[in-house]
Amino acid sequence: MSTWRVARLIAAKDLRVERRSKIVTNQVLPFAGITMVSFAFALDKQNVLDTVAPGLIWLATTFSLLILVQRSFSIETDDGALDAMRVAGVDARAIFLGKAMALAVQLLVVEILLLFAAVVLYGESIQSSGAVLALFDTPITVGGVDVLLGGTSTGAQSPVVAVVLLVTTLLSATCGLAAVGTLYGGLAAGFKGSETLLPLLTLPAVAPVLIGATKAVESAVGTAGAVVSEGWQWVGLLAVFAVASGIGGALAFGPLIDE
Amino acid sequence: MMSPAPSPSPSSATVEGPVIALDDVVAVLGQFPALAGASLTVERGEIVLLRGPNGAGKTTLLRLCAGLLPVERGTATILGFDLSTQRELVRPHVGLLGHQNGLYLDLSVRENVNFWGRTVGASTDEIHAAMVRMGVAERLADIPCRKLSAGQKRRTSLACLVARRAQVWLLDEPHAGLDAAGRDELDATLAQAAASGATILVASHELERAGNLATRSVEVVAGQITALEGEK
Numbered sequence: 001m002s003t004w005r006v007a008r009l010i011a012a013k014d015l016r017v018e019r020r021s022k023i024v025t026n027q028v029l030p031f032a033g034i035t036m037v038s039f040a041f042a043l044d045k046q047n048v049l050d051t052v053a054p055g056l057i058w059l060a061t062t063f064s065l066l067i068l069v070q071r072s073f074s075i076e077t078d079d080g081a082l083d084a085m086r087v088a089g090v091d092a093r094a095i096f097l098g099k100a101m102a103l104a105v106q107l108l109v110v111e112i113l114l115l116f117a118a119v120v121l122y123g124e125s126i127q128s129s130g131a132v133l134a135l136f137d138t139p140i141t142v143g144g145v146d147v148l149l150g151g152t153s154t155g156a157q158s159p160v161v162a163v164v165l166l167v168t169t170l171l172s173a174t175c176g177l178a179a180v181g182t183l184y185g186g187l188a189a190g191f192k193g194s195e196t197l198l199p200l201l202t203l204p205a206v207a208p209v210l211i212g213a214t215k216a217v218e219s220a221v222g223t224a225g226a227v228v229s230e231g232w233q234w235v236g237l238l239a240v241f242a243v244a245s246g247i248g249g250a251l252a253f254g255p256l257i258d259e
Numbered sequence: 260m261m262s263p264a265p266s267p268s269p270s271s272a273t274v275e276g277p278v279i280a281l282d283d284v285v286a287v288l289g290q291f292p293a294l295a296g297a298s299l300t301v302e303r304g305e306i307v308l309l310r311g312p313n314g315a316g317k318t319t320l321l322r323l324c325a326g327l328l329p330v331e332r333g334t335a336t337i338l339g340f341d342l343s344t345q346r347e348l349v350r351p352h353v354g355l356l357g358h359q360n361g362l363y364l365d366l367s368v369r370e371n372v373n374f375w376g377r378t379v380g381a382s383t384d385e386i387h388a389a390m391v392r393m394g395v396a397e398r399l400a401d402i403p404c405r406k407l408s409a410g411q412k413r414r415t416s417l418a419c420l421v422a423r424r425a426q427v428w429l430l431d432e433p434h435a436g437l438d439a440a441g442r443d444e445l446d447a448t449l450a451q452a453a454a455s456g457a458t459i460l461v462a463s464h465e466l467e468r469a470g471n472l473a474t475r476s477v478e479v480v481a482g483q484i485t486a487l488e489g490e491k
Contacts, residue, residue, distance in 0.1 A: 001380045013363065013374050020365040020403070075363060079404075079412075084361025087325050088423060089350030090378055 003094045010098025015105060017075050024106050028067050032110050035060040036117040049122045051224055054217035056122075057114045058173070058210050064110045065103075065177050065206070066199050069185035072103055077189050082257065092254030096182055100249070104178035111170055165231045166220040172235055173213035175242035180205045183249040187256045212237040276339070278303050278427060278458040279324060284333035286323050293319035295482035296333065301460065306453045308473035309462040316482040317462035318357075321429040324460065325355040337427060351379060354425030356433060360416035364405040368395050368415045371404060376422030386422050392455070393418035393448060410441025417448055421457075428452065428459045434468060446472050 018024050039056045043049055049056075076082035085095055184201040188194040212234040218224065219231030279301035286294040293316050301307050309317045322328050324337055326346035335342035340349045362371050369390065376386040390396035393414045404412060413433065420428060433449075434442050442465075449472060453459055463469035470476055477484050 001378060006378055009374065009377050013366070013370075016370065017363055017365045075365065078364055079362045080357065080359030081361045081363055083357075083359070084355075084419075085378075087327065087350060087353070087355045087361075088375070088378065088425075089326075089347060 003091050003097070006091060006094035007097035007101065010095060011101035011105075014072060014075070014099060014102035018071075018102075018106065021075075023071050024068070024109065028064055028071075028106070028110060029113055031067060032060050032064045032114055033117055035063055036114060036121055040121045053118050053122045054221065054223055055210075055214045057111070057118050057217065058213045060114050061107065061111055061173075061177070061213075062203065062206055062210060064114075065107060065181050066202060068103055068106050068110070069181040069198060069202070070195060072099055072182070073185045073189040073194075082186075082189060086257060092257065093250040095257075096186070096250050096253035099185075100175075100178045100182040100246070103181055104174050107174045107178055108170065111174065162220045162222075162228050165216060165228055165235065168235050169213055169216040169220065169231070169238065172238035172242050173209050173216075176209045176238055176245055177206055179242060179245035179249045180209075183245070183253060183256070186253055190257060208241050209238060212241070277301060277336075278305075279337055279460070281324075281335045282333055284323065284335050285331045286319055286328050287331050288319060288328075292331075293482055294323065297479070297482060297484050298333075299477060299484050301458055303458050304453050304456055305475070306449060306459040306461060306473045308466075308469045308476040309460060309479050310466060310476055311479035315479045317479050318431055319482075320479060321355060321431055321460060321462055324427065325353050325429055326350045327355075351423075352425060353427045353429060354420035354423070355429045355431070356413075356416055356420070357431045358435065360404075360412045361419065362404045362412060362416060365403060367401045367403055368407070368411075368418070369400045371415060372418045372422045375419035379423045381422050381424065389418045389421035392421055392451070394444075408438075408441065409436045410438070410444050413437065413441070413445055414448055417452070421452070426457060428457050430459065430461045430463075432463055433461060434463060434465045442468060 036056065039060070040049065043052065043056075073082070076085075082095075086092070181202060184198060184205065188198040188201060191197055215226075216231040216234035216238065219226045219228055219234070222228075277300045279299060281297055281299045284294055284297045285292055295316075297316070297320060299307075299320075309320060311317050319328065323330065323335065323342065326337070326342060326349035329346070330343045337349045338352050340352075342349060363374070366374070372390050372395070373386050376389065381389075387396060390400065395411070395415050395418050399407065399411060399415070404415060407415065417428075428449075430449075433445060437445060446468065449459055449461075453474075461469050461473065479485075
């Protein structure tokens with residue numbers, strides 16, 4: 001069996017386990033929502049929320065990542081399945097890729113919820129200049145007639161380009177977070193006290209994603225006068241980070257879990 | 260001229276000669292020589308009981324045979340693969356069942372066996388046959404493993420070993436945690452597996468029960484296999 005096929009099997013298995021246990025829908029999504037509500041309470045000034053909303057989205061994503069990674073590896077260690085995979089000679093790169101893919105899918109769901117939570121909870125600050133609603137500013141053709149669902153577009157900020165920037169930011173940041181989370185999740189799974197070790201290892205390692213994704217989303221939604229063109233360099237950083245952590249993780253995962 | 264290394268394909272693992280051949284093997288855990296010159300030969304279809312006190316080296320011997328520990332000295336081959344140089348190739352053909360079963364508890368029996376079988380490219384028929392052979396194909400098939408008894412989990416785990424085509428089964432205290440009925444079930448399952456060609460090493464303190472099951476017993480003391488009983 002090729003590494004890729006085994007990775008797909010592992011990803012499908014992880015997603016099936018989550019569908020059965022409903023941990024993501026019943027616990028992680030509510031946690032992410034509550035985190036956003038808590039930020040809104042703590043920073044109860046509209047001008048502050050306007051400025052920090054993109055950062056809050058990625059902070060909440062990072063916190064949710066920690067829970068998702070813990071969960072992803074607890075299903076492997078509950079009955080010794082990770083050990084069984086290593087004993088069975090399952091390619092460690094396939095384990096890494098499969099678990100990272102499943103984690104990325106779950107993270108994307110969380111991020112989409114967080115974006116909508118930011119629109120709902122932080123309201124006008126994002127809507128006023130943003131690409132989150134730019135989708136609705138883009139005319140769609142219904143019966144040969146162009147229909148504008150949202151308000152007017154944001155002038156110099158091209159809504160379509162802003163949406164593309166937002167989507168590429170989500171995808172590249174998600175890949176980086178999933179790769180780093182899987183790598184450190186595998187490492188921490190073999191240690192006593194993995195619940196506390198995981199945040200210690202993961203949070204510093206994902207700092208580049210937190211910074212880059214926040215800056216890119218600020219550019220996409222036009223926070224504090226940021227323009228879309230400024231966002232691409234951050235997407236580049238996120239993409240490089242995702243590729244580097246993906247390759248590095250795939251190579252390091254086997255020795256790490258064997259130890 | 261060097262002989263070509265065996266390929267990792269399952270067919271190449273069906274070699275002639277002993278399935279397990281250890282000669283004066285030394286294996287070290289940290290600084291401690293957990294195996295100190297162990298020698299053992301096991302033929303296909305045998306069930307060999309490893310007896311001995313705690314810390315004697317039984318689990319280390321099983322882990323070495325699973326390709327999880329390096330051979331420091333001596334020669335060791337499993338299914339013709341040299342454990343000194345081909346440990347990664349040994350692993351797909353070997354199943355190690357310890358105190359845990361290696362199951363995904365939220366998935367059903369069928370999904371677990373299917374997953375493990377698919378990792379080696381097993382067909383749907385092959386996977387179903389593995390479930391039938393271990394008696395988990397009907398009533399238990401769609402039950403989440405979390406809801407199974409300890410004995411049923413063991414049987415499911417063994418079905419996973421069959422589905423992923425493990426030819427050498429290394430069992431560490433397989434009767435632990437099972438009630439009388441579960442132990443009887445497990446013994447019947449192992450006897451049937453050996454009759455079908457699986458080679459089984461069992462480390463157990465349940466001498467009477469495991470002794471009745473085994474085709475022969477060996478004693479592991481201080482990292483050496485010091486006494487053999489019933490050698491053919």
